[in-house]
Amino acid sequence: MTRYQSTVGSRFPLIDSMEKTSGQGIYIEDMKFPGMLYARLVRSTETYAQVEEVDFSAAQEVEGYVDSLAPGEPGTGNTFGVLPISEDETPLPAPNALYSGAIVAAVACESEVGAREAALRVQMRTKKLPAVLRPKDALKETDQPIHSNTIGGTNLHKAVDQEFGDVDGAFEQADVVTGGEYVFDGINHGFTEPIGCIAVPEPNGRMSLYSATQVPHYLHRALAKVLEMPMHRIRVYKPLVGGGFGGKSDPFPHEMVAALLARKTGRPVKLIFDRDEVFLNNHGRHPTEYKIRVAADREGRLLGLDAHSRIDGGAWGSFGVVTTYYNGVLSQGPYRLPSFRYSGRRVYTNKPASGAMRGHGAVNARYALETALDEMAEKLQVDPFDLRAQNALPANTTTLNHLRITSTGFLECLERVRERSGWNEKFRKMPYGRGIGLGCGFYISGSALPIHRTRTPQSTVHIKIDVDGGVTIHSLAADIGQGSDTMLAQCVAEAMGVRIDRCRVLAKDTDTAPIDLGSYSSRVTFMAGNAALRAGEAIFRKLQRACARLTGKSAEGFVKGADETYLHLDDPGVVVPYMDALREALADNGALIAKGAYIAPKLGGAFKGSGAGLSPSYSYQAFVAEVEVDPETGFTRVDKIWAAHDCGKALNRLAVEGQLEGSVHMGMGQALTEQMVYLNNGQLRNASFLDYKIPSPVDTPEIEAIVVESNDPEGPLGAKECGEGALAPIIPAIGNAIYDAVGVRLHEVPMTPERVLKALEQKRKAEEKARAHS
Structure with a gap:
C-alpha cells in the first residue's frame, strides 16, 4: 500500500511564478x-x-x-x-x-x-x-483640532494606558535597570x-x-x-x-x-x-518616540517592563488605534514578564498619514526592548543569548495581558542561530570595527478579532470540482506577491490527495468569492489556509462516500494513496482512482462543491483593549548580524545575517526562505538608510526612489535562512506566519552588532553614518571627561 506523498516541507515555485516572470501577468497598469x-x-x-x-x-x-x-x-x-x-x-x-x-x-x-x-x-x-507638525505640539490644547474626534481639546487621536502586576514594586526591587529614549523616523513601504x-x-x-x-x-x-x-x-x-507590505x-x-x-x-x-x-x-510606519525601562534581579530574571510611546499619525486615523496598542502589547513576548506598564499616545499632525507596515506596531518597540536587554546582559556580565533563553515564554501558557501561547520554537531559534553564526567564537572577540549582534522577535499569526463586528467567519473558501477533475478555489484572500494563492492550492491539494497543478485559485473578485478580510496582520496562511483545508476535507469526504458506493467498502476506511488514488485501510487491494471517484460523486450531485470557514477561538481578558494583540498563534525569531563599521565615516556594512524563524511548519520551504530574505532586506533599510525627511514647512523632501534610500542588491549581505518548525496545533498543517515577524529582529541585531564593533549604542533609527559619527564623538568626549576627573 503506497500512501499519498505530501508536498508539505518541499520546495517548489509559486503557481503564478511563470505568469509574472514571463511578463504575461496583468497588473492594473496593463x-x-x-x-x-x-x-x-x-x-x-x-x-x-x-x-x-x-x-x-x-x-x-x-x-x-x-x-x-x-x-x-x-x-x-x-x-x-x-x-x-x-x-x-x-x-x-x-x-x-x-x-x-x-x-x-x-x-x-x-x-x-x-x-x-x-x-x-x-x-x-x-x-x-495653523499647522501642527511635531507630536509634542499636537498634545497642546487648541481650538482648531485637525479632526473633530480628537481627545481633550488637543490633536490626540488615541490614548492607551495598561498596567499589569506591580510595576513600581518591580523597579524598587530590581538589581539592574536598563533602557532609554529612542527616536524612529517614518518609513515608507517602497513597493x-x-x-x-x-x-x-x-x-x-x-x-x-x-x-x-x-x-x-x-x-x-x-x-x-x-x-x-x-x-x-x-x-x-x-x-x-x-x-504591498501594508501600504x-x-x-x-x-x-x-x-x-x-x-x-x-x-x-x-x-x-x-x-x-x-x-x-x-504613505500610510507607512509611524515616526515614533519610545521610552523604555526594563528591570531584572541579579540572577537575570526579568521583573518588569515600563514603556511609553508617542507616535505621529499624520493626517488620518488609518490603522492608528491598533498601532497604538501594538506598540505596547506585542512587547510581552517572547519573554516572561511578571509586571508590565504601557502608555501610548497617537496624535494627528499635518503630514501624510502613517498606518500599517510589515511588522505593524512591533518593529520600533522591538528595537528598544532588544537593545535594553543587551545592555542588561552586559551589566549582569552574562551572554545575551543566555539572558533571553532564561526568560523565554514556555509553550502552553498565557501572558499578563492574556495572549495565549501555544506552540513556540523560540529556544530552538536561539540554539540554531547561535551555533550557525559562530557566536561563541566572535562575540566581544572581534577586532575594533567588526561586531556581531543578536535581535529576537515575536509576532501574531493574524488578529483574532475582525476589524468590523461580525458573526461571519474571518476567512471562507469555496471549491468547485470540474468534470475533468480540475479544482477551482474561490477566495478573497489577497495575494500581493507573498504566495497565498499557492498556499491555498497546496492546502486543498493536500486535503484531497491530488496534484497541486490541478488547482487554480480565483482570489480576485467580490462578485464570485466569499468573504475574506484580506492580506494584513500575517493572517492569510493561518486563517485562509485553515478555511481552504476544511473545504478540501469536505470534498474528500464526498469522494470517500463515492469510493464506498463503487466498492462496497466503508467510506471512512478510504485514505489518500499515491498517484491520485484512494486506498482502503482494511483491504490494500482496493484502489479507486481519483477520476473514478469524482465521476461517481458527480453522478449523485451534478456538481461537486464545498466550503470551508475559519473563525478564531474566543481569546483574551475582560479589560479595555484586551482584543489588541490577540492571535490564535505567534511566531518567534532570533537573528544574528555581523557588521563592519568604519569609525572614520560612520558607514556600516552588514556582512552576513543568520535568520532563524519559527513558522510552525514550512508548507513550502522555498517560499518561507524567500519571506525571510525579503524581511531581512526590508529591515536593513529601516536599520541603516530609510527615512522620510520633512522640511520645516511639512513638505516631504525625499519622495522618490532616488532620494529615499532603499538598500540595493549590492548592499544585501549573505543571508542564511534557518527554518524552525514547532508544528502549531491549530495552524493549517501545523503552519503559522512567516511574512512579517521576521522584519523586527534584524534592526536590533544590527544595532547590537554596531555596539560590539565600536562601543556605541544608537538611540535614533535609521543608524545613518552621520548618527554613528555623532555617537562616536559623544563617546570620545565622555571618555575624555572621565579621564580628566580620574
Whole structure:
C-alpha cells in the first residue's frame, strides 16, 4: 500500500511564478476599457489650508478635457476608513486640505497627457491654517483640532494606558535597570508597483472598481459607504498586485475619487499614481518616540517592563488605534514578564498619514526592548543569548495581558542561530570595527478579532470540482506577491490527495468569492489556509462516500494513496482512482462543491483593549548580524545575517526562505538608510526612489535562512506566519552588532553614518571627561 506523498516541507515555485516572470501577468497598469478616461489628482501645496474655491476654467481649455471633481460635490465629503472606530477620511477636502500633497480635486481627460496638463492648470483659492507638525505640539490644547474626534481639546487621536502586576514594586526591587529614549523616523513601504485603480460604471447601474489592493472586502465596504450604494451593487476586482507590505491595506481617497468620477461621467476612469504620489499617500510606519525601562534581579530574571510611546499619525486615523496598542502589547513576548506598564499616545499632525507596515506596531518597540536587554546582559556580565533563553515564554501558557501561547520554537531559534553564526567564537572577540549582534522577535499569526463586528467567519473558501477533475478555489484572500494563492492550492491539494497543478485559485473578485478580510496582520496562511483545508476535507469526504458506493467498502476506511488514488485501510487491494471517484460523486450531485470557514477561538481578558494583540498563534525569531563599521565615516556594512524563524511548519520551504530574505532586506533599510525627511514647512523632501534610500542588491549581505518548525496545533498543517515577524529582529541585531564593533549604542533609527559619527564623538568626549576627573 503506497500512501499519498505530501508536498508539505518541499520546495517548489509559486503557481503564478511563470505568469509574472514571463511578463504575461496583468497588473492594473496593463488594463484598459472601451471609452476609458484618464484621471489626475490636483494636490495642495499648503501645509494646512481651508479650500475655498477650485477653478477649472483653464483646465477646460486642454484638448480632451471631459470633466472634473471638486470639494462639495455629492459623495466627496462622505467619511470612510479602514477602522470603524476612526472613519475620518474623505475623498476630497471637507473643507480642509490636511497636508502638503493632500488631494484637493481631480480632472478626467481622454488621454493621460491631457489629464496631466489639465491638472497643472487647475487653480485654487485657500486660506492658510495653523499647522501642527511635531507630536509634542499636537498634545497642546487648541481650538482648531485637525479632526473633530480628537481627545481633550488637543490633536490626540488615541490614548492607551495598561498596567499589569506591580510595576513600581518591580523597579524598587530590581538589581539592574536598563533602557532609554529612542527616536524612529517614518518609513515608507517602497513597493515596486505604484498605487492605481480603474472605476467602471456598468450599464445596469452597478459600479466595478479594479484596484491593486490588499483588502478587497474593506474596500468594498468603504465604496458602499461613500457612494451610498448597497454592496451588492458594487464589485471590487483585485488584479495581480506588485507588492504591498501594508501600504495597500486601507481603502484610499483616490479609489473613491475614481468611482465618483466614473459615476459622474458615465465612463471608465483610470487613475495611476506617480512615485512621489505614492510617498504622499504613505500610510507607512509611524515616526515614533519610545521610552523604555526594563528591570531584572541579579540572577537575570526579568521583573518588569515600563514603556511609553508617542507616535505621529499624520493626517488620518488609518490603522492608528491598533498601532497604538501594538506598540505596547506585542512587547510581552517572547519573554516572561511578571509586571508590565504601557502608555501610548497617537496624535494627528499635518503630514501624510502613517498606518500599517510589515511588522505593524512591533518593529520600533522591538528595537528598544532588544537593545535594553543587551545592555542588561552586559551589566549582569552574562551572554545575551543566555539572558533571553532564561526568560523565554514556555509553550502552553498565557501572558499578563492574556495572549495565549501555544506552540513556540523560540529556544530552538536561539540554539540554531547561535551555533550557525559562530557566536561563541566572535562575540566581544572581534577586532575594533567588526561586531556581531543578536535581535529576537515575536509576532501574531493574524488578529483574532475582525476589524468590523461580525458573526461571519474571518476567512471562507469555496471549491468547485470540474468534470475533468480540475479544482477551482474561490477566495478573497489577497495575494500581493507573498504566495497565498499557492498556499491555498497546496492546502486543498493536500486535503484531497491530488496534484497541486490541478488547482487554480480565483482570489480576485467580490462578485464570485466569499468573504475574506484580506492580506494584513500575517493572517492569510493561518486563517485562509485553515478555511481552504476544511473545504478540501469536505470534498474528500464526498469522494470517500463515492469510493464506498463503487466498492462496497466503508467510506471512512478510504485514505489518500499515491498517484491520485484512494486506498482502503482494511483491504490494500482496493484502489479507486481519483477520476473514478469524482465521476461517481458527480453522478449523485451534478456538481461537486464545498466550503470551508475559519473563525478564531474566543481569546483574551475582560479589560479595555484586551482584543489588541490577540492571535490564535505567534511566531518567534532570533537573528544574528555581523557588521563592519568604519569609525572614520560612520558607514556600516552588514556582512552576513543568520535568520532563524519559527513558522510552525514550512508548507513550502522555498517560499518561507524567500519571506525571510525579503524581511531581512526590508529591515536593513529601516536599520541603516530609510527615512522620510520633512522640511520645516511639512513638505516631504525625499519622495522618490532616488532620494529615499532603499538598500540595493549590492548592499544585501549573505543571508542564511534557518527554518524552525514547532508544528502549531491549530495552524493549517501545523503552519503559522512567516511574512512579517521576521522584519523586527534584524534592526536590533544590527544595532547590537554596531555596539560590539565600536562601543556605541544608537538611540535614533535609521543608524545613518552621520548618527554613528555623532555617537562616536559623544563617546570620545565622555571618555575624555572621565579621564580628566580620574
